[in-house]
Amino acid sequence: MDRVNDTKTALVTGANKGIGFAIAQGLGAIGLTVAVGARDDVRREEAVEKLRAAGIAAFGVALDVTSGESVAAAVATVEQAAGRLDVLVNNAGISGRTDGGAQDPTTLDLDVVRTVVDTNVFGVVRVTNAMLPLLCRADSPRIVNVSSNMGSLTLQTGPIMAAYAPSKSMLNSITAQYARRLSDTNVIVNACCPGYVATDFTGFNAPRTPQQGAAIAIRLATLPDDGPRGGFFDDEGVVPW
Numbered sequence: 001m002d003r004v005n006d007t008k009t010a011l012v013t014g015a016n017k018g019i020g021f022a023i024a025q026g027l028g029a030i031g032l033t034v035a036v037g038a039r040d041d042v043r044r045e046e047a048v049e050k051l052r053a054a055g056i057a058a059f060g061v062a063l064d065v066t067s068g069e070s071v072a073a074a075v076a077t078v079e080q081a082a083g084r085l086d087v088l089v090n091n092a093g094i095s096g097r098t099d100g101g102a103q104d105p106t107t108l109d110l111d112v113v114r115t116v117v118d119t120n121v122f123g124v125v126r127v128t129n130a131m132l133p134l135l136c137r138a139d140s141p142r143i144v145n146v147s148s149n150m151g152s153l154t155l156q157t158g159p160i161m162a163a164y165a166p167s168k169s170m171l172n173s174i175t176a177q178y179a180r181r182l183s184d185t186n187v188i189v190n191a192c193c194p195g196y197v198a199t200d201f202t203g204f205n206a207p208r209t210p211q212q213g214a215a216i217a218i219r220l221a222t223l224p225d226d227g228p229r230g231g232f233f234d235d236e237g238v239v240p241w
Contacts, residue, residue, distance in 0.1 A: 007057065008138070009082040010221060011035040011074075013065055013127060014092030016043040019146065019194050021050075022214035023089055027221060028056030032087065035078055037063035039070075065092050065123030071130045084137035087221045090124040091146040096163040105162035113163045120167035121174060128178065135187055144220045145175045147191040147232065154240035172232055172241060179230025188223055192216040193234040 010027045014020040016038035024034045028051055036051070036058055038044035044060045051058035061077050064070040078085055096103065096116035103112065124145055135141035150158045151168025158165070175191040182189060194213030216235055220227075232239045 007031070007033050008086035009033045009035060009078070009084065010087035010089065011037055011061060011078060011085055011131065012089040012091055013037040013063060013123075015089075016040060016047040019197055019210050019213045019217075020089075020091040021047055022210035023091060023146075023217045023221075024051060024058070025054070025056065026211070026214050026218040027087065027089075028054070028058060030218075030222070033057040033059070033082065035059055035061045035081070035085075037061045037074065037092070039064045063092075063127075065090075065127050066118050068126060071126050074127075075130050075134065078131070079134060082134075085131055085134035086138040086140070087142045087144070088128065088131050088135060089144045089146065089217055089221060090127060091217070092123060093120045093146065094164075095161070098161070102159045103162040103164060104160060108162050113166075116163040116167045117170070120164075121170045124171060125174065132187075136185070139186070140225055141187045142221050142223060143178065143187065143189040144217050145171055145189070145191040146217060147171050147175070147193055149193045149195075149234065149239050152232075152240055175232070176230045183229065186225065188225075188227055188229050190220045190223075190228060190230065191232045192220055193232070193239050195234060 010032045012020050012024045015024040015036040028034045036044055036047050048058045048060045059081055061074045063074040096112045148168045149155050150165045151172055172191050178189045195208045197208045197213035
């Protein structure tokens with residue numbers, strides 16, 4: 001356990017593929033032990049094996065962010081494996097059902113909104129609050145919420161996505177509230193936008209690689225103790241709210 005405690009541990013939710021896997025890969029490459037959080041047992045273990053094959057210390061964590069029971073079990077898994085948590089990357093997210101590639105607010109099915117918010121917002125709160133006791137055991141704990149500039153009220157990028165975009169706006173606001181609450185602690189909380197990345201989320205039709213998208217999350221996950229708090233960042237710097 002002493003050896004394990006000398007190594008920082010990062011939990012990445014939705015880490016079995018896409019940007020989440022690239023974040024796990026990047027954090028592992030700089031020496032962190034990576035807890036691969038994912039719902040799908042097979043894909044989770046495949047991701048763990050791929051990371052280990054690359055020389056990265058990794059273990060799987062069964063995690064459905066929409067289930068309090070699953071999140072509680074995940075806390076127990078991380079505690080048993082590492083004793084504490086140094087980095088939490090809330091990456092798991094969904095876009096929700098679309099019609100013609102968009103979500104029209106004038107015809108929006110409220111069940112779509114509920115489903116998206118349950119994962120993209122409530123899931124982050126659920127996981128963050130459950131993991132906070134383990135994070136508070138670390139010397140320099142970091143929380144990174146993977147957002148999107150589609151949630152920027154200033155930029156309003158991308159197609160009309162009346163469930164997904166507001167969920168990211170709310171995630172940004174929640175991030176700011178966590179940062180305010182934890183301002184007098186060593187827990188640093190920020191949100192990031194990975195940009196338009198080629199994943200199954202975008203039909204693999206986008207200019208950025210998952211590794212490029214992961215870079216900002218990795219940077220925020222490894223901020224120095226005097227790093228920014230409660231901000232929203234991409235590769236270029238601060239993203240307007």
